[in-house]
Amino acid sequence: MIQRRQSKQRLLQHGGSRRQRDVASNQLTEKQCRDLIGAAMVAWESGCPFNRFITLLWERSGVDARRNGETTARFVKLASDWARRHGDRLVWAWVQEHGWKNGADVHLILHVPPELDPIFKAMPAKWTKLCLPGAYVRKTLQCQKIRFGDIAVNNPEAYETAIMGKVHYMLKCAPAALERELGLVGRGHKPWGQSCTTFRKQAGIWQGWNRNSQRD
Template sequence: MIEATGFAVRAGLPFNRMVTIHWEAGRVEDDLKATARFLKLAGDWVRCQGGVLAFLWVRESGPGKGRHVHILMHLPPDLARGFNRRQRRWLGACGAVWRAGVILSRPVGRSLCHAMTGGPDYEANLTDALGYLLKGTDAQARDALGIRRCEAGGSVVGKRCGVSANIGPGMRAG
């Protein structure tokens, strides 16, 4: 995930948005399938608008927090308004019941454009956001990576995390 993040920045696709979807609050049983569907709908829409979506995600669950996913993504800033209008519809297409608290979507840094200019402020915000997603790693990895936050990610069935193909291992190798 760290390598994918660095690759995304170097490829001109810096993560500029963090989306958290509380699938359990939306009454979705298969959060892995719903996450894949949401990202497919979002990616298709961004592509139809002439943009590129890059992302990584981590699933979590547990008592008091329920099944949810954190997604760091690159969203072309000029598509943000249309993206925001469609998120609720995409959640419905994933089987989620709309209600307050199902989705939280916010920029990484001051704004979506902030990532495009980079700099120490953006890098600090990106490091914090990535550290939040990696908070469930073991103590040795957290120490080696300088991740300060420590919190169990809970038990999940199936894949815990993933990245989009355009920043995945195949792209990074070639």
């Protein structure tokens, strides 16, 4: 019990100062966009294609918008620890947004090994509730499989279409001109060039994802 409380305290401390949380941005940068696209390709090429798309409407369940990224980091930490206990390493990427209807939210893509799928299903709801300051509000969590994610090796063209569709959606708060520059025109239906105020870290990717590309 004492060990659990200490771990929880460290997670909360990881959020940083109030001043850090007040740093705001309105659109994704070109580097953030390229990194997300690159991470999706690295995950696929390494045999861990993103096969889950999770939306977390944090503010719907009482999370302050300034803690959107911090709360997502805690969710990812819980998921990563779970994967590690089962002998796997979680690969993931996320982008935070702020919508007029649901407030601060996050879109997260990750890989779930097929052998862990049966026991994974109940976990996102558990992690979500552990991250909330109060009671869970219905539809805060939305979790779906990415089409062809579990058979990407056998149907690469179909999977590439599916994952790039999700990436296109996640990058809609990037400058409109980048859609063509990055080769994503026609990959999705949401218009780019949208903007929203987010605080602190606007996007995140698992640590070390680009080590191989840096060596090349």
